[in-house]
Amino acid sequence: MTPAEENYLKTIYHLGKVSNQAVTTNSIAEQMDTKPSSVTDMIKKLSEKGLVHYKKYQGVSMSDQGNKIALSIVRKHRLWEVFLMEKLNFAWDEVHDVAEQLEHVQSEKLIEKLDRHLGFPRFDPHGDPIPSKSGKVLQVEKVLLSACDTGDKGIFVGVNSSSTEFLQYLDKLNLVLGDRIEILFKESFDDSLQIKAKGQKVTLSGKAAMNIYIQIDEL
Amino acid sequence: MTPAEENYLKTIYHLGKVSNQAVTTNSIAEQMDTKPSSVTDMIKKLSEKGLVHYKKYQGVSMSDQGNKIALSIVRKHRLWEVFLMEKLNFAWDEVHDVAEQLEHVQSEKLIEKLDRHLGFPRFDPHGDPIPSKSGKVLQVEKVLLSACDTGDKGIFVGVNSSSTEFLQYLDKLNLVLGDRIEILFKESFDDSLQIKAKGQKVTLSGKAAMNIYIQIDEL
């Protein structure tokens, strides 16, 4: 597996997750900042290797074998993100780009030992679950703030975008993973929200609310 | 800089260290397990980039700019080796191959933070000095055991080969970096040595002695 192949697999895996149907050539190209023709070439290669299912013009989906590899890359990526934050004191908006490189280092032993060194974490710095060695992914009940209503309460457990810009914006708002959040008021005109977190009142735009996951309190 | 370019620079740097004259195409090819024609191609590229000095048929040597880059790769390699041993509990014969991959990760910040995390180590697990950020390399007075005579005493401070085979051989002999070594007797017939370390008597072949560095006691 070359880094290029791994990156394609990972992208197809992620795109397949959200839509739950065949992933299109264009969406892969857009996501990876490359051209559709390049994507077609790579898809053919991955298909010949049995890592994806592919029918011309019909999009692509993960095979079992491809899924396993994609999950192992995601696992490595997220473990490295934890390492960078917990051990090297990176900020949560800085870890992704470095992890993009570290995830391609090939060594089973390295990842096992890293996992142990970190105390077998189950979530990365952005609240995303770390797949187990065998490929199991913990699924947490979480909803976007944009899908919540006035009065809903819960815990800030994840972000939808890991872009530097958005994460630094959350830093400015003093919002941290694990914070208890209460929705004071939802403005139907523009879908903006008034929320309370750490005793402070904060206003969030509709766009911001679409990138914040909370775990609603159990009854 | 691509990983390939970095590996060539590093190899040329290391080969230039030992001989102190122009490095030959064949020696690079042998070291990198590649063909001389491939080496010529890469040398041309590095030369055009101003990273090495090169005259056809006359071998190659580092430029100041190339030297700086080579040292930064060596620095990264050795810091990662320390990390793998100190933090992840790898054995000293396992760290090199993984460090070969990690050394190509591009992030100034990562290396600075790793360096701090490790407590600014000055030597790697094999006793080799870690170049400073500015490219300074600590030079330690050390001599090969093979160059010593009966009665010489000193401290085991480095190895000449980092091959798994040799390092595991030292493990079997219970010889560890930092051990005090005394040469009891040098057999002139085959250059083998009788030494004492940790109170134990050990016999070393001439070949083994050529791969062990000690720092001779000051008077």
Next chain:
DNA sequence: ATATAATTTTAGTTGTATCTAAATTCATAT
């Protein structure tokens, strides 16, 4: 149903890093 537009694939090119085989240059030994 057919024209038009969007998506996807194909054909042909480029740059990198490797290789083999052949040509060139250099070192050396008579």
Next chain:
DNA sequence: ATATGAATTTAGATACAACTAAAATTATAT
């Protein structure tokens, strides 16, 4: 001084991963 062999370079080929431009297919709109 010249021949021989070793070292090095050149020429031409292959694999990978990208690109542009053009062709093929599918989706959509009248």
